Amino acid sequence: MMTQRSLVLCATLGASVVAGSLTLMGCGGGEPSKAEVAEERTRLTNVLSAEVMRREQVSARARESACRSQVGRALSLLDKQPHALSGPKEPLFLASLDTYSERVEEISTEMGRIPRGSLDQRCLQVHRMLGAAEAVHRAVIEEWSDCLNKYGSFCDTIISLCAGDNPPKDTCEETNNLQDSFELSMDVMRLTAQIMRDDWQAANTRLRNAKDLLDAMGTVEHANQNVPRSERAVGGSVIGRAVALLCAGDSVPSDAVEPCQDLRDVLIQGVADDEDSDLNTALSGLVDAYQLRPNE
Secondary structure (H helix, E strand, C coil): CCCHHHHHHHHHHCCECCCCCCECCCCCCCCCCHHHHHHHHHHHHHHHHHHHHHHHHHHHHHHHHHHHHHHHHHHHHHHCCCCCCCCCCCCCCCCCHHHHHHHHHHHHHHHHHCCHHHCCHHHHHHHHHHHHHHHHHHHHHHHHHHHHHHHCCHHHHHHHHHCCCCCCHHHHCCCCCCCCHHHHHHHHHHHHHHHHHHHHHHHHHHHHHHHHHHHHCCCCCCCECCCCCCHHHHCCEHHHHHHHHHCCCCCCCHHHHHHHHHHHHHHECECCHHHHHHHHHHHHHHHHHCCCCCCC
């Protein structure tokens, strides 16, 4: 049986929901078939899907922009630190330990300036990943400092040769000669360079992950257009996301209040098979209230 709202829509809109583009099935000619109900719902969800995607993209880009404004400088400073990216068999150019430490301190100062309490959950993940990269650079300072304290400036020479990618084996491969004190000292410096290289690779991985997380904040996954037959399926569906976006807040059009409530009612435990027609009626009312149009 058609609901009162269905009859009103048929009578007042001449069986047309959106300027003749979306037609209600079954007005005056008996109940629509399941195929007609499904076809109508597909048209309605297509229209809502486009609007949901548009609104979610606007929101996602705004969140990304807000996060980038907070963590962007720290990310840029970390990006300037060595990350074991020198070419094959090329010495790795390094500033002095003092200069390196000053850069890490600048990163720490910038990280401390970021108001973590104001970051949303995803931006906080970016911040934590950057913090992990910063911690690796602090570990490098300790390793480098210990090496210099023991072996002086010669340590810088070994690090510059052996801490980059693809270090020359003839200079950087450990000899494991425990009987020769010089070679033993060389092996310690070589091992320090290897540890620093591994640390820089780890820092680079964390930095790359932070960049990926930040970029992902500006993207939106397409919602599932299937009818949510269970309460669990509602949140990931076009219909559920449309209700969350179009039926909340103070800017809901007055004509959308009733269809929004009807949709909430029908979605409480998922849409039952015998509620499909009522679902269509509520969807068409929502589409009409927002004056949405199909994509041309």
